[in-house]
Amino acid sequence: MATALYRKYRPLTFSDVIGQGHIVQTLSNAILNNRVGHAYLFTGPRGTGKTTMARIFARAVNCQNPKGADPCLECDVCKNITQGMSLDIFEIDAASNTGVDNIRELRENVKFPPSQAKFKVYIIDEVHMLSTGAFNALLKTLEEPPAHVIFILATTEIHKVPETIISRCQRYDFTRLSLEHIIEKLSTIAKNENVSIEKNALEMIAIASEGGMRDAESLLSQVMALEDKKITAKEVEEILGTTQRQSLE
Ligand SMILES: [Zn+2]
Structure with a gap:
């Protein structure tokens, strides 16, 4: 039941998010001004909404009928993403995909254009768990990301993420909620x-x-x-x- 309540009330749009106001504002502006970056780093304590924000962003950049910066939740792209059916959104748990082979596979995968959405979005959770080799492989992709790709790296332990990776990303610090x-x-x-x-x-x-x-x-x-x-x-x-x-x- 604990999980059910959390899932049931998970925010689906920027407007639904409570707290993290400056992050919502900056990401919304990027979408409205067509200045979406290719690599983001979300850092902060657990349970502060990093993955939720990443999913909202994935919907927002790909929505076919956005309401301002917010996703409509009704178009095919929004629906597929919300149901976890989208072939263009990848959620990778770095804790169980730590190796260089996993990232090499990802690097092959990013080359292909999206199937339905405008952008392929790769959400890499707990990114600090990657091995050194995997980080190096990821760095190469972050240095020259294809135009149709957005990376969102999330971590609770920013001090374990190499500076070379951090410097390639737009960094957002999630704070504990009031x-x-x-x-x-x-x-x-x-x-x-x-x-x-x-x-x-x-x-x-x-x-x-x-x-x-x-x-x-x-x-x-x-x-x-x-x-x-x-x-x-x-x-x-x-x-x-x-x-x-x-x-x-
Ligand atoms: Zn939509």
Whole structure:
């Protein structure tokens, strides 16, 4: 259920994103001014929306009927991307594709034009996990990317990414979300799910999640699993206590 809530309320457009305002602004401007780059680096703590932003950007640059900078979510390209069916969007988990062979394969793949979309977008998650050889191979592609390709590298550990890679990318630093932003999102979810939660209780969840929206949503799921339509601060306190004990074990 924890994952379900997170997926269900994942933002699909720039307008839906809560927080990271300067990043939304800069990426939107790039799209509106037709100045989309070929290599981006999203860095920041886990659960702050890096992959979500990458997917929104992938839709936005490829949407056939954009609303300002936002993707329409209704054209074939938007639909395919949202359903994970697009042949032009690649999500690569660097943690399980660390080797130079994986990147060589990718380098072959980037040469071919997109099948439906305007840009092929390669989202490489946890990019710091790549081996030195793989980074070197990737660097060659980043130095001369084909015009139809956009790379979005994401990492929680920027200090493990070689300077040569960083300098080839437009870098965006994602920050932990403020308590206000987390409470705002949790309130919306609770309202949508027809659950009432005391303000104090929401605050406690927001504090416990330490600025990570995904953790906040996961905690809210646990609380909602009580099947109580009116959740109190006391109940949340008990659940948080249990969670903290579990994470200590
Ligand atoms: Zn669209």
